[in-house]
Amino acid sequence: MKNILIIGAGASGMICAIEASKNINNHITIIDKNSVLGKKLLITGNGKCNFTNLEFDKDNLGKYYNNTIVKDVFDRFDNIDLIKYFENLGILSYQFDRGNNKYIYPLTNKSKDVLNTFKRHLNKTNINILLNKKIIDIYFNKKFIVKTLDENIFEFDYVVLATGGLSGFVDDEPKNTHYFSDKLNLKLIKPLSGLCALKSDDFLISGIKSFRSFCKISLFINDEIKKTESGEIQFNNHYLSGIPIFQVSSIAARALDMNKNVSVSIDFLDMSYNTNKNSKEFLLSKINKLADYTVYNFLLGIVNEQLIYKYIKILNINNEKTIKNLNSVELEKLINLLLNYRLKILGTQTFKDAQITLGGIDVSEINIKNFMSKKIKNLFLVGEMLDIDGICGGYNLQFAFSSGYLCGNFLRND
Numbered sequence: 001m002k003n004i005l006i007i008g009a010g011a012s013g014m015i016c017a018i019e020a021s022k023n024i025n026n027h028i029t030i031i032d033k034n035s036v037l038g039k040k041l042l043i044t045g046n047g048k049c050n051f052t053n054l055e056f057d058k059d060n061l062g063k064y065y066n067n068t069i070v071k072d073v074f075d076r077f078d079n080i081d082l083i084k085y086f087e088n089l090g091i092l093s094y095q096f097d098r099g100n101n102k103y104i105y106p107l108t109n110k111s112k113d114v115l116n117t118f119k120r121h122l123n124k125t126n127i128n129i130l131l132n133k134k135i136i137d138i139y140f141n142k143k144f145i146v147k148t149l150d151e152n153i154f155e156f157d158y159v160v161l162a163t164g165g166l167s168g169f170v171d172d173e174p175k176n177t178h179y180f181s182d183k184l185n186l187k188l189i190k191p192l193s194g195l196c197a198l199k200s201d202d203f204l205i206s207g208i209k210s211f212r213s214f215c216k217i218s219l220f221i222n223d224e225i226k227k228t229e230s231g232e233i234q235f236n237n238h239y240l241s242g243i244p245i246f247q248v249s250s251i252a253a254r255a256l257d258m259n260k261n262v263s264v265s266i267d268f269l270d271m272s273y274n275t276n277k278n279s280k281e282f283l284l285s286k287i288n289k290l291a292d293y294t295v296y297n298f299l300l301g302i303v304n305e306q307l308i309y310k311y312i313k314i315l316n317i318n319n320e321k322t323i324k325n326l327n328s329v330e331l332e333k334l335i336n337l338l339l340n341y342r343l344k345i346l347g348t349q350t351f352k353d354a355q356i357t358l359g360g361i362d363v364s365e366i367n368i369k370n371f372m373s374k375k376i377k378n379l380f381l382v383g384e385m386l387d388i389d390g391i392c393g394g395y396n397l398q399f400a401f402s403s404g405y406l407c408g409n410f411l412r413n414d
């Protein structure tokens with residue numbers, strides 16, 4: 001009989017437990033510090049659980065950091081396998097297309113239904129579920145000895161660390177405590193906030209009330225363009241947010257951590273129906289047509305009114321000045337404000353407001369075939385606690401489920 005502890009009842013821990021429990025000789029305990037199972041799963045995809053994506057090229061996994069490892073994992077359990085796995089559990093799904101993405105959600109559009117299905121399957125087995133128990137210590141001495149905050153001590157032959165990252169809900173514990181990296185001598189890559197808003201003290205967004213606008217944004221690192229995204233941007237006082245910003249935020253976070261110069265440029269016209277992908281030509285024709293308009297009236301209908309006042313201040317012109325009366329420098333400046341407004345990025349949101357954690361336990365610590373530690377036999381690491389992350393769109397849950405499934409499968413068959 002294998003006496004197995006899984007620490008963390010999130011996506012990776014729950015699927016791992018279900019798979020490992022298919023061997024009746026396994027005695028499994030799953031422990032979570034929360035009072036409920038799958039607390040984070042519940043809030044994913046705005047409560048709808050975007051659990052994977054069909055826009056997925058296994059030979060070009062640019063959507064992931066550490067993607068060679070990810071390829072090896074998805075060669076054995078990919079998005080189609082996950083959709084089928086959910087179906088076998090009883091969860092049907094649908095595809096929602098937007099831009100290049102083919103997001104997959106449960107047909108009922110509710111993460112609660114996904115979670116309840118997982119709970120039902122966990123409860124059907126003889127898995128021992130312990131909630132409200134935070135593991136604070138773990139060491140190996142012939143067996144794994146784990147200690148909880150409420151001073152319980154347990155012994156296990158096998159331990160799976162499925163403790164996720166630091167994002168979403170955070171307590172103030174030091175980062176290496178969360179990852180047990182000191183206790184177990186595991187190499188920790190510095191955790192950083194990922195898939196999150198970017199901070200800027202640029203004049204354009206200082207003091208504004210939040211609004212949304214469809215734009216194209218480009219991320220620059222040390223003046224070199226790294227990534228371009230289009231979609232709905234949320235402008236907040238000192239923060240840029242929204243999916244396009246999230247999609248560039250992980251590159252920005254890593255660059256900021258290396259003290260590089262990070263900026264985001266915004267094209268406010270690119271997504272207009274009429275631009276035909278050339279915002280400059282479109283803008284110039286509009287300037288010609290509406291030359292009699294005041295700058296204020298010209299900008300109304302292009303950008304949010306709050307930005308118009310900012311632009312007029314930046315241009316340092318009179319409110320009544322018309323487009324045709326702008327001198328060439330002012331006109332060029334106006335064009336740049338609309339098509340290429342560059343904001344210096346100073347930081348990211350904190351872990352609490354970030355969707356994922358970059359960094360985590362170095363992937364070189366594990367054997368990717370079964371997720372077992374190379375240093376400590378029968379210790380396994382899965383999910384977001386590893387230094388692997390994907391962009392928004394179901395890619396992170398996919399990795400959590402794939403790694404948890406494969407590890408559970410190994411424990412089932414080993």
Ligand SMILES: Cc1cc2nc3c(=O)[nH]c(=O)nc-3n(C[C@H](O)[C@H](O)[C@H](O)COP(=O)(O)OP(=O)(O)OC[C@H]3O[C@@H](n4cnc5c(N)ncnc54)[C@H](O)[C@@H]3O)c2cc1C
Binds near residue numbers: 031049168354393394
């Ligand atoms: C707001 C939000 C929305 C998101 N939306 C999506 C989405 O739509 N699609 C997507 O792919 N990804 C999404 N993500 C990311 C996704 O939720 C995570 O990547 C995924 O949940 C990671 O799964 P995991 O099992 O590795 O970790 P988690 O789900 O974080 O589970 C880890 C578990 O371990 C427990 N734990 C940690 N430390 C201890 C300890 N010491 N003792 C006991 N228990 C412990 C935690 O309480 C937790 O339950 C979202 C994240 C957030 C915050």
